[in-house]
Amino acid sequence: MIEITDIAKTFTLHNQGAATIGVMQDATLSVAPGECVALVGVSGAGKSTLMRMIYGNYLAASGTIKVAGLDVTTAAPREILKLRHETLGYVSQFLRVVPRVPTLDVVAEPLLTVGTDRDSARAAARKMLARLNLPERLWSLSPTTFSGGEQQRVNVARGFVHAYPAMLLDEPTASLDGTNREVVLSLIEQAKARGAAIVGIFHDEEARDRVCDRQIDVSAFAPDRSAA
Numbered sequence: 579m580i581e582i583t584d585i586a587k588t589f590t591l592h593n594q595g596a597a598t599i600g601v602m603q604d605a606t607l608s609v610a611p612g613e614c615v616a617l618v619g620v621s622g623a624g625k626s627t628l629m630r631m632i633y634g635n636y637l638a639a640s641g642t643i644k645v646a647g648l649d650v651t652t653a654a655p656r657e658i659l660k661l662r663h664e665t666l667g668y669v670s671q672f673l674r675v676v677p678r679v680p681t682l683d684v685v686a687e688p689l690l691t692v693g694t695d696r697d698s699a700r701a702a703a704r705k706m707l708a709r710l711n712l713p714e715r716l717w718s719l720s721p722t723t724f725s726g727g728e729q730q731r732v733n734v735a736r737g738f739v740h741a742y743p744a745m746l747l748d749e750p751t752a753s754l755d756g757t758n759r760e761v762v763l764s765l766i767e768q769a770k771a772r773g774a775a776i777v778g779i780f781h782d783e784e785a786r787d788r789v790c791d792r793q794i795d796v797s798a799f800a801p802d803r804s805a806a
């Protein structure tokens with residue numbers, strides 16, 4: 579479902595004389611339906627960079643990244659958008675939403691985008707918010723003023739409300755208490771059981787060991803500096 583082959587990544591530092599730095603080379607990784615793979619490695623190893631490349635936010639210098647057959651390294655922007663709407667979910671660490679949109683609509687939106695009718699989308703959003711123990715009095719408010727843990731639950735609800743065949747999870751349990759951490763882990767287990775291919779960053783080792791089938795140390799893809 580997610581096939582990463584020989585990916586290299588360099589950053590160009592425009593504010594430093596256009597210097598280029600290599601952060602990754604020969605990154606190869608494949609994630610099958612129903613499988614969860616954890617990206618591990620020291621801070622700065624390139625875990626977030628690899629996730630952003632899979633989502634099509636960062637361009638690779640070379641190599642291919644296929645998600646459900648679409649090579650995101652060469653796909654047109656509208657193909658990437660279609661992929662994000664239908665196939666590839668992303669639970670990022672931080673919630674980015676349009677101000678003043680009520681939480682219920684924020685969570686229902688991924689379903690409306692794929693053509694679900696409004697009543698069914700809202701019903702599914704309510705169910706997901708209740709499952710994540712977000713108090714009902716908050717559902718009609720914009721999540722912009724919510725606490726870190728409340729925002730993370732809105733983000734998780736939005737990410738899991740549609741049954742994406744592939745998912746990227748960036749620290750999905752980072753700001754949560756034990757009860758809600760458990761809910762998120764069970765959502766991940768359910769997504770795997772229905773065949774979702776998942777790539778995640780989990781600093782929570784216990785969570786990682788429980789839901790991930792394998793871990794990939796991204797430090798292994800560091801460029802060979804001696805050859806540079």
Ligand code: ADP
Pocket residue numbers: 589590601619620621622623624625626627628
């Ligand atoms: P991790 O998620 O494993 O902590 P990152 O993917 O955030 O690591 O970063 C990998 C390397 O790429 C780091 O050296 C970081 O400084 C660099 N990097 C990440 N994003 C950028 C950027 N937008 N511009 C320049 N360098 C970046």
